[in-house]
Amino acid sequence: MISSFPRILIFLMMASLHVFAEDMQKNREREAARAVIMRTVPSLAASPEKLHLETIEKEDGYDVFETKASGGVLTIRGSSGTALCRGFYDFLKTNRLGMVSWENKDIRWPAQLPDTAPRRIVSPFRNHYYFNVVTYGYTMPYWTWERWEKEIDWMALHGINMPLALVATEGIAVRVWKQLGLTEKEIEEFYTGPAHLPWQRMGNIVNHDGPLPASWHKEQIALQHRILHRMKSLGMTPICPAFSGFVPRGILRLYPEAKLHRLGWGGWPQKNHAHFLSPEEPLFLKIGRLYMQEWQKEFGKNTYFLADSFNEMELPENKGGVEARNNMLSSLGEQIYRSISSTNPDAVWVMQGWMFGYQRNIWNADTLKALLSKVPDDKMLLLDLAADYNKTFWRNGMNWDVFKGFFNKPWVYSVVPNMGGKCAMTGVMDFYANGHLEALNSSSRGRLSGMGMAPEGIENNDVIYELITDAAWRNRQENVEQYLENYCRARYGNYPDSMKEAWNLFRRTAYSNLKDHPRFNWQMKPGTRGCSVNTSEDFLKGLSLFVNTRGLEQSPLFRQDAVEMAVHYLGIRMNEAIRAAQEALDEQDQENAEKCMAYFRKYALLADSLLEGHPTWRLSRWISFARSHGTSPEEKNKYEQNARRLVTRWGPPVDDYAAKIWSGLIRDYYLPRWEHFIQSRLSEKNPDMGAWEEKWVRSTGVSAAHAPGDLVNACRQAIREAPPLPSSLKRKAAGSIIGNWTSATVSTEWSYLDWPVSSADLEKLRGVRFVFTSGSHALEIDGVELLENGKVIAHDRHAGLAGKPSRGNFYKLSLPKGIHANNGCSLRARVRSVGGKSSNGKLELIKE
Incomplete structure (x- = not known):
């Protein structure tokens, strides 16, 4: 009995320490949540006693929050830092006190809160996922901590608790390559410029618009420390990078017998092809372990690690038939998991599932089952990335049905509401509000553990992101018409009849179908005539009604949205003008071609001027982010070149993919590019558009411009000054x-x-x-x-x-x-x- 006493004492001490650590974490999360709320509503900082935060237990592992206002005090009880923040944002929107967008918000916090009834919400999902690997290219490559802090606040308010955290992926990898003995030149040839790093990470391309200087890695590692600290202080569980199998070609100098698979993507030349190290090679496990050791040495322990080895890629060559292919995939999956878990037994391998729907010619029930077969069920998380594409665009069946509930592996229902950060309005609004219910109620749901979104670019189409993040906290059908009323009253403070009619028109037009790449013809290579943006008369009417809605001019979010709507309207007129100019040229009608181009120029400069008043849709902002990282004029210019390339030429062979509707980009790139093309045709010259574009990419700076003083009135005037193109300038084509x-x-x-x-x-x-x-x-x-x-x-x-x-x-x-x-x-x-x-x-x- 006496001998057992020390063991009991040790057990009690350990239990006490565990409880103490839990209490410390709860306090940490409450204080982090309080800081988010104070940054959202700074006036609360003057009266902290008016906000009371409490921590409560999760409900069967699911986040929960409760809100109530009484006697001028708002009490929020939540099961995590993010649940507390989500509870506050839910209170804000439910009581129509405001809304938070990227780099903008409209908060109407009263001096005295009215009493409200208690409200309790339990999430139907354990995990709330956010980001796409390529968001780190199309939106975030050059962000500083100041922008990241705003984004993490946005995440917390919207209930996100599982974000991708991929900053400094290369800073850790470079340490590994140097340990193995690779030279600086061999490492430099492997990497792309910062904006193209997502595709280097997934093995799509290498050696494009680089290299990366040492100063970049040092800065990104410091930034990742701040990002991870803030995320974890709010109770988030970030997904961090692991080794995916792609190696510098110079590895053959050190390991000449190593088996590498050369993988091409999208028509890129061989110098840009990645080399995938066969997972059956002992070197694969060695590099994977080294990467995990270096990552954990720098950033500490984490649970979720992303390794994407197959994004839009062919499988490594295999000549042994179906059985040999499946054996290869089984071995490959096992080795990727082992490389992640060998130094961290608690690690979970996370994999994006874009290719599950996009490449059904490769990924079927047999191939995916083989890949997952030797990975423990609880040590894998699949991101079913594109349910919206399965349902409304490809119409090829839902992946949880095709892949039989993902073979007992936990998985996350996700959508891709944006490609490339394109600004144009698109998406099936009713699906984003209620599509997740099909997964929740499916007999094939398997181990559905989360819901999220994987936009390729953000800072666009706010209503869609609000719909999706709200849906993730609801397991019942939403009335979208009622939702839009609540949305507008929270966002702008009111919902006039003209705005109601505008949203009804949007739901029947741009927001009734999903266009994978909504672009105007003037955003694509000169010579293009068709476009994928909705250009219907009903859509135009909706845009005009929205902009001309009265009484909301004092709302910052209405002013932002009015700019976006007016620019969509002008974009359609630009689309008409550039098409008519080319049709006039078909008939050698130089006079009418020049008249059409005059209209195009007028509308383009009007749109560009309005966008100068937008908080995010500006080329100058994008370039400023990029240049801020340079430690010398040469580095600043190099980063600017990389940033300019991604939003225009990209590659080629990838061209005009990002298709941003930005001030500066319209007046300095789209407009003069088309004018150069049309003038060349008028003078019967063959324009070398590639040379023109490359010259622009390698230039620096943005031409001077100013936003209108009265932004909303300028939007209304622009619409009045943009009637349909005169019928005398339009021609009817047979095809x-x-x-x-x-x-x-x-x-x-x-x-x-x-x-x-x-x-x-x-x-x-x-x-x-x-x-x-x-x-x-x-x-x-x-x-x-x-x-x-x-x-x-x-x-x-x-x-x-x-x-x-x-x-x-x-x-x-x-x-x-x-x-x-x-x-x-x-x-x-x-x-x-x-x-x-x-x-x-x-x-x-x-x-x-």
Whole structure:
């Protein structure tokens, strides 16, 4: 009995220490939540006694919050720091006291809070996930701590408790490469510039727009410390980086027998191809362990680690049939998990599941089951990234059904409400409000553990993000019409009839379907005519009604949204003008082409001026973030070049993907780019658009501009000054015109011509017809190819002639099912002019 006493004492001491540590963490989370709330409503800092925060237990492992105002005191009880913050934000919106957006907010906190009834909300999900790997490119690559602090506050208020935290991924990896003996040059050739790092991390590209200086790594490691500290102080469980298998090619100098798989992506040249180290190599486990050791040495222990080895990639080559392929995948999954868990037995491997719906030709129930088969069920978390695409765009079935509940692995229901940080309005509003209920109620839900969103870029389409984050705290059907009323009253303070009608029109137009890449034609490569933004008369009417709603002018969020709506309106007029200019050129009507371009210029400069008053949609802000990291003028210029490249040329072969609607970008890039293209055509020259774009990327600075003094009135005036294009400038095309050839673009020698094709152009496509319009010489065509993400997916090769007469000038294209063209689509033809270069014509897409 006496001998057992020390053991009991030790047990009691350990239990006391555990309780003490739990209490310390609860206090830490309460104080962190209080700080978020005070930053949101600074006036509360003067009366801290009016805010009372308490910690309560979770309900069966699920976060919960309770709110009540009584006697001028707001009491919030929550099961975590984020639950407390979410409770405060729920109180704010429910009582129509304001809303918080990125870098902007409208808070109408009263001097005396009215009493409110108690409210209790339990989340139906354990995890509330946020970010896409590429958000770290399209929005966040150059953020400083000041911007990160605002983002973490935004996350906490919106109830996010599981964000990706990928800053300093490379700073840790460089330590590993140096330990292995790689040279500085071998390391430099591996990396991209900061804005392109997400695709380097996933093995899509290497050696593009780099290298990364040592100062970058030092700064990013310091930044990650602050990010992780703040996230964890609020009770968040961040997902941090692990080794995914991609290595510098120089590894072969040190390990000449190592088996590497060269992986291409989207038509990039070989110098940009990644090398994937076979997980069956002992070196794979060694590097994975080294990475985890270095990461934990720097940042401490973590639970969730992301390793994405297959994003939009082909599987490593395998010639042994289905059984051998499945064995390879099984081994691969086991080794990735072992590399993560070998130094941290509690570690959980997290994997993005974009390819589950995007690449069903590769990922089916057999291949995914094989990959997961040797990973313990509780040591893996799958992010089912794109339920909105499965349901409303691809329409290929929900992944939890196709993959049989993900084979007993925990998984997160997620959506991708944005591609590339594009600003245009899109998405199925009713789905974002209620789509998660299908997963919650499915017999195939398996171990559904969370809900989240993985936007490729943020700071856009606020209503969609509010819908999604609110839905994650609700397990019942939402009335979207009622939701929009509550949204507007919280966001602006009122809901006039004109705004109600505007939102009804938006729900029937832009927010009734999901466009994967909503872009105006003027945001795409010159020569493009079609667009994927909603341009209907109902949408235009809704935009006008919104901007002309009276009585909300004092709301900062109304002023922000009025700018966005007015610029959408002007963007549609710009779209009309640039299309009409090209149609005039088809008929060699120089006078009307120039008139159309005058309209385009007017609307472009109007839109650009309005955007100078927007809190985030400005090129100057983007460039300022980038330049702030340079330690010398040369570094600052290099970072600016990388930032400019991502939002314009990107690669190529990826072009115009980000498609931002930003001030500075319109007046300094889109407008002069199109003017250069049109003027070249008017003077019968072949414009080298690639050279023009590259020159812009390598330039610095943004031209001077100023926002209007009265922003809302300027928005209203802009809409009044942008009526439809005069009917005398419009022409009716027999088919859908996507491009031209001219005397300046063809020769008597065989050559290739390329034209961009939008995803909208592919709907019901039968083929393309070459229509001769003027000149003395016919165009001879040898064949046509349709390319998706750099690969030929359809072709028709036969001899044709477009001239007087024309013969065989229609080329049939039989499209395979499941075309996604996430990174672009184009049409390529092998042509030559006959007997001379005087040949002009246009290409018509022929549809069913």
